Amino acid sequence: MLREVAHFVRHAPAALRLKRQLPQAELYDRLCGAGEDAGMAMWRAELVADLAGDVLEVGAGTGLMFPHYGAGARVTALEPDAAFAALAAPRVAAAAATIELAAGTAEALPGPPRSRDAAVVGLVLCSVPDPDLALGELARVLRPGAPLRMIEHVRSPRLVAGALMRAVNPLWLALNGQGCNLHRDPLPRLRAAGFTLDRVEPFQIFTPGIPAFPMRAIWARAPG
Numbered sequence: 001m002l003r004e005v006a007h008f009v010r011h012a013p014a015a016l017r018l019k020r021q022l023p024q025a026e027l028y029d030r031l032c033g034a035g036e037d038a039g040m041a042m043w044r045a046e047l048v049a050d051l052a053g054d055v056l057e058v059g060a061g062t063g064l065m066f067p068h069y070g071a072g073a074r075v076t077a078l079e080p081d082a083a084f085a086a087l088a089a090p091r092v093a094a095a096a097a098t099i100e101l102a103a104g105t106a107e108a109l110p111g112p113p114r115s116r117d118a119a120v121v122g123l124v125l126c127s128v129p130d131p132d133l134a135l136g137e138l139a140r141v142l143r144p145g146a147p148l149r150m151i152e153h154v155r156s157p158r159l160v161a162g163a164l165m166r167a168v169n170p171l172w173l174a175l176n177g178q179g180c181n182l183h184r185d186p187l188p189r190l191r192a193a194g195f196t197l198d199r200v201e202p203f204q205i206f207t208p209g210i211p212a213f214p215m216r217a218i219w220a221r222a223p224g
């Protein structure tokens with residue numbers, strides 16, 4: 001835990017300076033873009049490269065997942081924030097997959113029940129106002145047994161670190177300005193929504209300006 005706190009304290013001043021200079025979407029793209037080389041890109045590729053057919057990506061942000069889809073994926077990428085979507089647009093053209101960007105939220109997904117071959121959610125459940133509603137929507141639109149691939153940061157399973165994350169969550173919410181909570185755990189919510197968890201990989205990314213949260217790469221399957 002000391003290493004994580006030291007990482008945060010060391011990089012916070014520069015990140016806060018950058019936050020005053022850049023709009024939110026550009027700040028996200030700059031800081032997370034650096035995280036791609038520090039390991040995120042590898043996890044993204046491992047998660048989504050094998051997906052094919054009609055794929056729904058929820059909360060696509062600035063499109064950092066787009067380079068990792070294979071040519072067999074037809075991706076509908078939902079993003080509610082126009083400034084994030086504007087930065088994602090050039091990555092649509094560069095992708096191997098066919099990608100359509102659309103406005104939309106996790107709580108009201110487009111499409112009839114059991115219509116999607118796969119879904120992808122990257123660093124989104126931390127900030128949606130109602131994660132259970134979002135998972136219910138994903139269970140609705142996915143075909144039975146279809147893959148749901150996720151990357152989420154989670155509350156630490158360690159007692160002291162978990163309690164500290166819960167305690168500092170209000171401060172983190174005020175700092176990040178994106179509604180991102182650091183004390184959530186999507187795994188029990190996924191099980192409660194009927195998803196089967198096939199594989200869960202813990203990892204951490206140490207990159208300037210982003211807290212080294214405990215992360216999980218998640219391979220799940222839709223109910224039914």
Ligand SMILES: C[S@@+](CC[C@H](N)C(=O)[O-])C[C@H]1O[C@@H](n2cnc3c(N)ncnc32)[C@H](O)[C@@H]1O
Pocket residue numbers: 032058059060061062063064065078079080081084104105106107121122123124127128129
């Ligand atoms: C931390 S960013 C992650 C972006 C991208 N998925 C990635 O992996 O880099 C969270 C994204 O979720 C979007 N978001 C926030 N609330 C949402 C909601 N209720 N439904 C869908 N997307 C949402 C934000 O606009 C933002 O683009």
